[in-house]
Amino acid sequence: MNVSGHKIELWRQLQAVASVVLAIRSGLSGTAALNDVPIELRPGVQALTFLVLRSFGRAQALQELLAKRAPPPRTQALLLTALALLCPQSGAPYEAFTLVNQAVLAAKRSEVTRAQAGFINGCLRRFLREREGLMAMSGKNLVALWNRPLWWIRLLMNEQPHGWQAILREGNGRPPMTLRVNARKGTVPGYVAALMRAGLESIAVGQSGVILRQPCPVQELPGFAEGLVSVQDAAAQLAAPLLLRELSAASRPRILDACAAPGGKTAHLLEISDAAVTALDIDARRCGRISENLRRLGLDAEVMVADAAETSTWWDGRLFDAILLDAPCSGSGVVRRHPDIAWLRRESDMAQFVATQTRLLNALWPLLKPKGKLLYCTCSIFRTEGENQIQTFLAHNTGARILPSPGHLMPQGGTNPEPVRDNSTDDHDGFYFALLEKCAA
Ligand SMILES: C[S@@+](CC[C@H](N)C(=O)[O-])C[C@H]1O[C@@H](n2cnc3c(N)ncnc32)[C@H](O)[C@@H]1O
Known part of the structure; x- marks a missing residue:
């Protein structure tokens, strides 16, 4: 159904989901790709896209078993969409035969895929006939089993040899x-x-x-x-109190929120303190969202569009009592909320994120008063963007020390009978927090 109560044919929705999948595979975020979907289709297409992305690794493995050569991109996107939804664990609310018929119809109704409708039909009907065997065979494939790219699984296995399965399982869960x-x-x-x-x-x-x-x-x-x-997720809600915990309540602290958009943590700081907050972000459009959010909440901050690391372009020379650096990162801790992230990121992005985080840390540290506090956080499960980043920083900055901090919090659902080791018991996303103090001069 769409908002006006008209039933929208499944084949149209499958076409739109395939377009979103294709856009994500070529580097567009899920949110941006969904914005291009006609408004009347969007809610249904978003729900189906999330189901597809959560079984996308399995769909890729099945496609490799069903087709010797990869079909053209649009055909492939439609085939992967249908296969993901046909997976028993996908949760798609359709009978398998309906899905197959509608996927073939989706192929026939588009000029780009029409010639491949027979191929899609053949693959999907073979899947229906040989489902058990194909599921068992694809289950040997790590990408199919964990629904993450292989480089992601390998990095996590390497960093978390004892807990990687639980972390991946939780990342595939449904967030509250x-x-x-x-x-x-x-x-x-x-x-x-x-x-x-x-x-x-x-x-x-x-x-x-x-x-x-x-x-x-x-x-x-x-x-x-x-x-x-x-x-705001429960883990993200830890940032503001953690930074404020170590500040003197007597004076009105000056706080820099260096990567602030859309302003979730800026607003939290202002809700629970009388701090004077400067909220900075490199993205002008996202800065608009900080102002909107603060207006709705009845809060006020100085909002600036700037590259936080280019301090000469925006800093007035007055030192800050505290800095919140919620650095850009892989987003690997919030995949359960944004399942597109797993298929958007490339292995080569990791070095880029780590370099940006290092650049921001090094540029912002001198802006802190002696005894000032800097809270570094990322919504990442990877140590390269968390603990390793901070250990390297501490090794190069003898004037910095780490205060008691949560460290890595792995994503966790509230009802998991086997919680992730050493995690808190709440239902939250994956995050990393390190609270640093600048030693007195
Ligand atoms: C994890 S998000 C911040 C979320 C925000 N703190 C909140 O709680 O709502 C990271 C932000 O860093 C911004 N960013 C990336 N590079 C930056 C830079 N060099 N300077 C300032 N902001 C940057 C991005 O535009 C993005 O909005």
């Missing part, structure tokens, strides 16, 4: 919708009660968080437009 209550406008118990009155069940998590039993559109949340709550 977690909210942060704006402490300037309410309390967690008060908001849990407001949700209950609205018929929405929830539980409190951490200092300011609430996890909804069932996700819902933000417009349905009590007081969302009035700034009572924001959507």
Whole structure:
């Protein structure tokens, strides 16, 4: 169904999902690719795309078994879409025969794939006939088993020889919708009660968080437009209190949020302190979202568009009491929320991310007062972007010391009977936190 209640044919949705998959494979983010889908198709296509991406590794392995040579890109995207949805674990709400018929129809109804409709039909019907054998055979393939590119699995095996399976399993889970209550406008118990009155069940998590039993559109949340709550994962909610914990409450600290957009952590800092915050981001469009979010929440910060590492272009020379560096990273800790990330990243991106993180750390450290605190964080499960990055920094900066910090938090679902080792018990994304202090001069 679309918003006006008209039924949208499955073949049209499959065509659109295949286009999104193709766009992601060529480097466009899932969000950007979905923005190109006609609005009436978007909700259904988004839901199906997420199912496809969560079984994409399996679909690739199946396609290799079914077709000797890779078909042309659009045909391949449609075939992979159908195979992913046909996988027993995909959760697609369609009968297998319906999916096959509609995928073949999708191929026939497009000029680009029409000539390949017979090929798609042949592959999918063979899959239906030989499903058990093909699933067993593809199950020997690591990419199929874990739904991640091989380089990603190998890197994680290397970094986490004892925990890589649990980390990947959790990363394939379904994330909850977690909210942060704006402490300037309410309390967690008060908001849990407001949700209950609205018929929405929830539980409190951490200092300011609430996890909804069932996700819902933000417009349905009590007081969302009035700034009572924001959507933010429980691990991301650790950043602001961690940085503020070590600051003197007596004075009004000056804090730099160096990679701030869309402003989740900036807003949290302002909700629970009287700090003067400068929120910087390199992306002008995303800076607009910081301002929008702060306006909704009734908060205020100085928002600047700049490359944080090019300090000569934006810094006024006054040292900061604290810096939050929520650095750009692989996003490997938030794959359960953004399953496109797994298929968007290339192995070569990792060196680029690590270099940018190093550049930002080195450029921002001199902007900190003696005894000042810098919180470095990334939403990554990889040590290269977390612990290793900070160990290298400490080895080169004898004037820096690490304070007690959470370190690597791996993604974890609340109901997992086998929790990830050494993790906290909440349901949260993967993150890394290191709180650094500058030694007195
Ligand atoms: C992980 S996101 C930040 C999320 C944000 N802290 C929040 O809590 O909502 C990383 C941000 O870094 C920004 N960024 C990347 N390179 C940058 C640079 N050199 N200077 C400033 N911002 C940068 C990106 O535009 C992106 O918005």
